[in-house]
Amino acid sequence: MAEKKQSIEMKRVVMVKAIVTEGFKDNLVKELERAINNIDNQSAQLDERSESYLESLKKKGLMQKAAAFKHQMDEEKAKQAAAKTDLTMKIEEAKNLQLGTEFVQGPLEGPVVVHVGDNLYKKVGGAEVIVKDGIIQEIREL
Numbered sequence: 001m002a003e004k005k006q007s008i009e010m011k012r013v014v015m016v017k018a019i020v021t022e023g024f025k026d027n028l029v030k031e032l033e034r035a036i037n038n039i040d041n042q043s044a045q046l047d048e049r050s051e052s053y054l055e056s057l058k059k060k061g062l063m064q065k066a067a068a069f070k071h072q073m074d075e076e077k078a079k080q081a082a083a084k085t086d087l088t089m090k091i092e093e094a095k096n097l098q099l100g101t102e103f104v105q106g107p108l109e110g111p112v113v114v115h116v117g118d119n120l121y122k123k124v125g126g127a128e129v130i131v132k133d134g135i136i137q138e139i140r141e142l
Contacts, residue, residue, distance in 0.1 A: 007115040012124040014110040017102040019132040024103070028094045036087050043080050046073070102130065 018024050050073045057066035097103060114123045122141075130138040 005115050005117075007113050009111050009113050010124055011109045012112045013107045013126055015107050015126060015128045016105045017128055017130050018105050019130060019137065020097045020099055020101050020103050021133055022099070023133050025094055025097055028097075028103075029091055032087050032091045032094060036084055036091075039080050039084050039087070043077065046076065046080075105131075 050069070054066055054069060054073075057063075057069060108129075110127070112123055114120060126142040128138075128140040128142065129136055130140065
């Protein structure tokens with residue numbers, strides 16, 4: 001009777017890279033613009049809600065609490081403004097990407113099966129998936 005080889009499934013990081021095409025650039029810009037619109041919408045909602053809350057605190061004579069709340073809202077607005085500036089810069093970078101180059105989209109976790117006797121570092125070491133317009137072109141084991 002043959003001896004059963006022990007194995008286990010583990011997770012490893014797989015880096016996804018896209019080959020830059022006009023379609024990729026257009027989609028990336030649209031995605032970044034949507035993120036800016038989301039920030040704008042959240043900011044408008046925050047302003048609306050915070051103003052009425054701030055007024056109610058002032059009417060109740062809770063000036064210290066109102067000042068602390070206003071400070072907190074100012075910090076949040078500054079964070080949103082910084083995020084919006086960052087996204088705007090990324091839009092400009094996306095528009096200037098060179099066609100045919102590789103753009104790092106980010107990491108994903110993927111499963112890998114390891115067996116007794118495997119080199120763990122090679123098995124769970126990094127891998128890259130190269131896509132072009134969403135279609136896998138290449139898988140690189142690092």
